Amino acid sequence: MPPGSIRDRMRAQQITELTGPSSALQLGDVPEPDGKHLMTGREGVVVDVRAAGVSFPEVLQTRGEYQVKPDLPFVPGSEVGGVVRSAPEGAGVHPGDRVAAFCMLGGFAEVAVAPEFMTFKLPDELDFAQGAGLILNYHTAYFALKLRGRLEQGETVLVHGAAGGVGTAAIQVAKGLGATVYGVVSSDEKERVAREAGADEVLRADGPWKDEAKERSGGGVDVVLDPVGGDRFTDSLRSLGEGGRVVVVGFTGGSIPEVRVNRLLLNNTEVIGAGWGAYVLGKPEVYVEIGNAVLALDTIRPVVGARFPLEKAGEALELLDTRGALGKVVLEVSS
Ligand SMILES: NC(=O)c1ccc[n+]([C@@H]2O[C@H](COP(=O)([O-])OP(=O)(O)OC[C@H]3O[C@@H](n4cnc5c(N)ncnc54)[C@H](OP(=O)(O)O)[C@@H]3O)[C@@H](O)[C@H]2O)c1
Numbered sequence: 001m002p003p004g005s006i007r008d009r010m011r012a013q014q015i016t017e018l019t020g021p022s023s024a025l026q027l028g029d030v031p032e033p034d035g036k037h038l039m040t041g042r043e044g045v046v047v048d049v050r051a052a053g054v055s056f057p058e059v060l061q062t063r064g065e066y067q068v069k070p071d072l073p074f075v076p077g078s079e080v081g082g083v084v085r086s087a088p089e090g091a092g093v094h095p096g097d098r099v100a101a102f103c104m105l106g107g108f109a110e111v112a113v114a115p116e117f118m119t120f121k122l123p124d125e126l127d128f129a130q131g132a133g134l135i136l137n138y139h140t141a142y143f144a145l146k147l148r149g150r151l152e153q154g155e156t157v158l159v160h161g162a163a164g165g166v167g168t169a170a171i172q173v174a175k176g177l178g179a180t181v182y183g184v185v186s187s188d189e190k191e192r193v194a195r196e197a198g199a200d201e202v203l204r205a206d207g208p209w210k211d212e213a214k215e216r217s218g219g220g221v222d223v224v225l226d227p228v229g230g231d232r233f234t235d236s237l238r239s240l241g242e243g244g245r246v247v248v249v250g251f252t253g254g255s256i257p258e259v260r261v262n263r264l265l266l267n268n269t270e271v272i273g274a275g276w277g278a279y280v281l282g283k284p285e286v287y288v289e290i291g292n293a294v295l296a297l298d299t300i301r302p303v304v305g306a307r308f309p310l311e312k313a314g315e316a317l318e319l320l321d322t323r324g325a326l327g328k329v330v331l332e333v334s335s
Pocket residue numbers: 055056057136137140160161162163164165166167184185186187190205227228248249250251252253254274275276277320321322323325326327
């Protein structure tokens with residue numbers, strides 16, 4: 001956009017105060033972005049947003065509890081599915097392309113800007129809502145399982161929160177990498193979602209999942225992917241076979257577990273942290289490598305649960321906050 005020109009306006013949800021999901025957001029009429037990405041400061045890919053992904057970090061942002069803390073007010077929303085309006089010269093995507101884009105912030109709006117290396121063409125078989133669920137959870141799952149957890153074909157994986165956004169993605173990535181997958185969930189409805197996502201077996205969080213996982217895997221699983229944390233962490237360690245790895249991804253259960261390290265020594269096991277966003281931010285080549293690896297798996301079909309209009313972004317965040325989300329929650333922004 002030339003200097004001094006007047007930008008069009010757009011509808012966007014802004015976090016205006018840090019009072020939690022039900023009251024922190026306000027729908028407003030704000031200037032469209034100027035084409036520069038908010039965090040890199042460089043010209044990015046401008047996307048007409050069709051669907052915006054809703055994720056746990058935005059829940060935390062409504063309370064000022066996430067590590068990224070922009071000045072108020074700001075437009076949250078880390079990822080979108082949409083159509084390219086403009087792209088920098090030499091970019092891999094072009095105006096009119098259907099894309100999945102990771103904008104980091106600014107996604108709960110009619111127009112968003114993403115770095116070129118964080119923008120991927122959307123496969124024909126995926127719709128915009130699925131595109132809005134394709135990056136954060138799937139890249140995290142691949143990073144956590146393959147690059148951090150060193151998952152190999154033929155190994156066994158136990159996924160906590162298996163009907164959630166990260167959980168359903170982890171099931172599909174693990175299946176695509178040739179693993180046998182056990183999902184752990186808290187309800188019948190979530191059991192159905194985890195099965196539909198592709199889990200080989202689904203265990204109940206309030207049942208003897210640790211013993212069941214040990215028995216079915218023939219002595220203990222190779223990898224546990226844990227976005228939940230909390231009380232079940234020690235049992236996750238106990239569910240591992242020799243040489244097994246627990247990959248720590250998040251703490252939706254509320255508390256951050258502590259490890260008695262003698263447990264690691266007894267069975268030659270590991271606890272590994274996986275923080276995808278911080279790791280890839282300064283490494284565009286790793287970002288692209290993970291993106292291409294995910295798209296090459298033939299099991300990737302983002303599971304979209306609830307869909308809300310942009311006006312109801314607060315309700316969408318509350319659904320995650322109250323443990324009600326199935327698969328990926330999305331905002332339908334325009335048709
Ligand atoms: N490390 C990274 O790079 C990275 C990247 C993306 C996301 N994350 C983190 O991963 C976590 C999961 O994100 P998500 O988008 O998958 O969330 P989600 O869709 O809401 O799923 C989280 C799951 O956690 C389980 N859970 C257990 N106790 C809960 C509680 N008290 N409140 C809410 N959920 C509870 C629920 O499964 P059950 O009811 O079946 O137990 C729920 O399905 C978040 O902490 C997020 O910040 C980390």
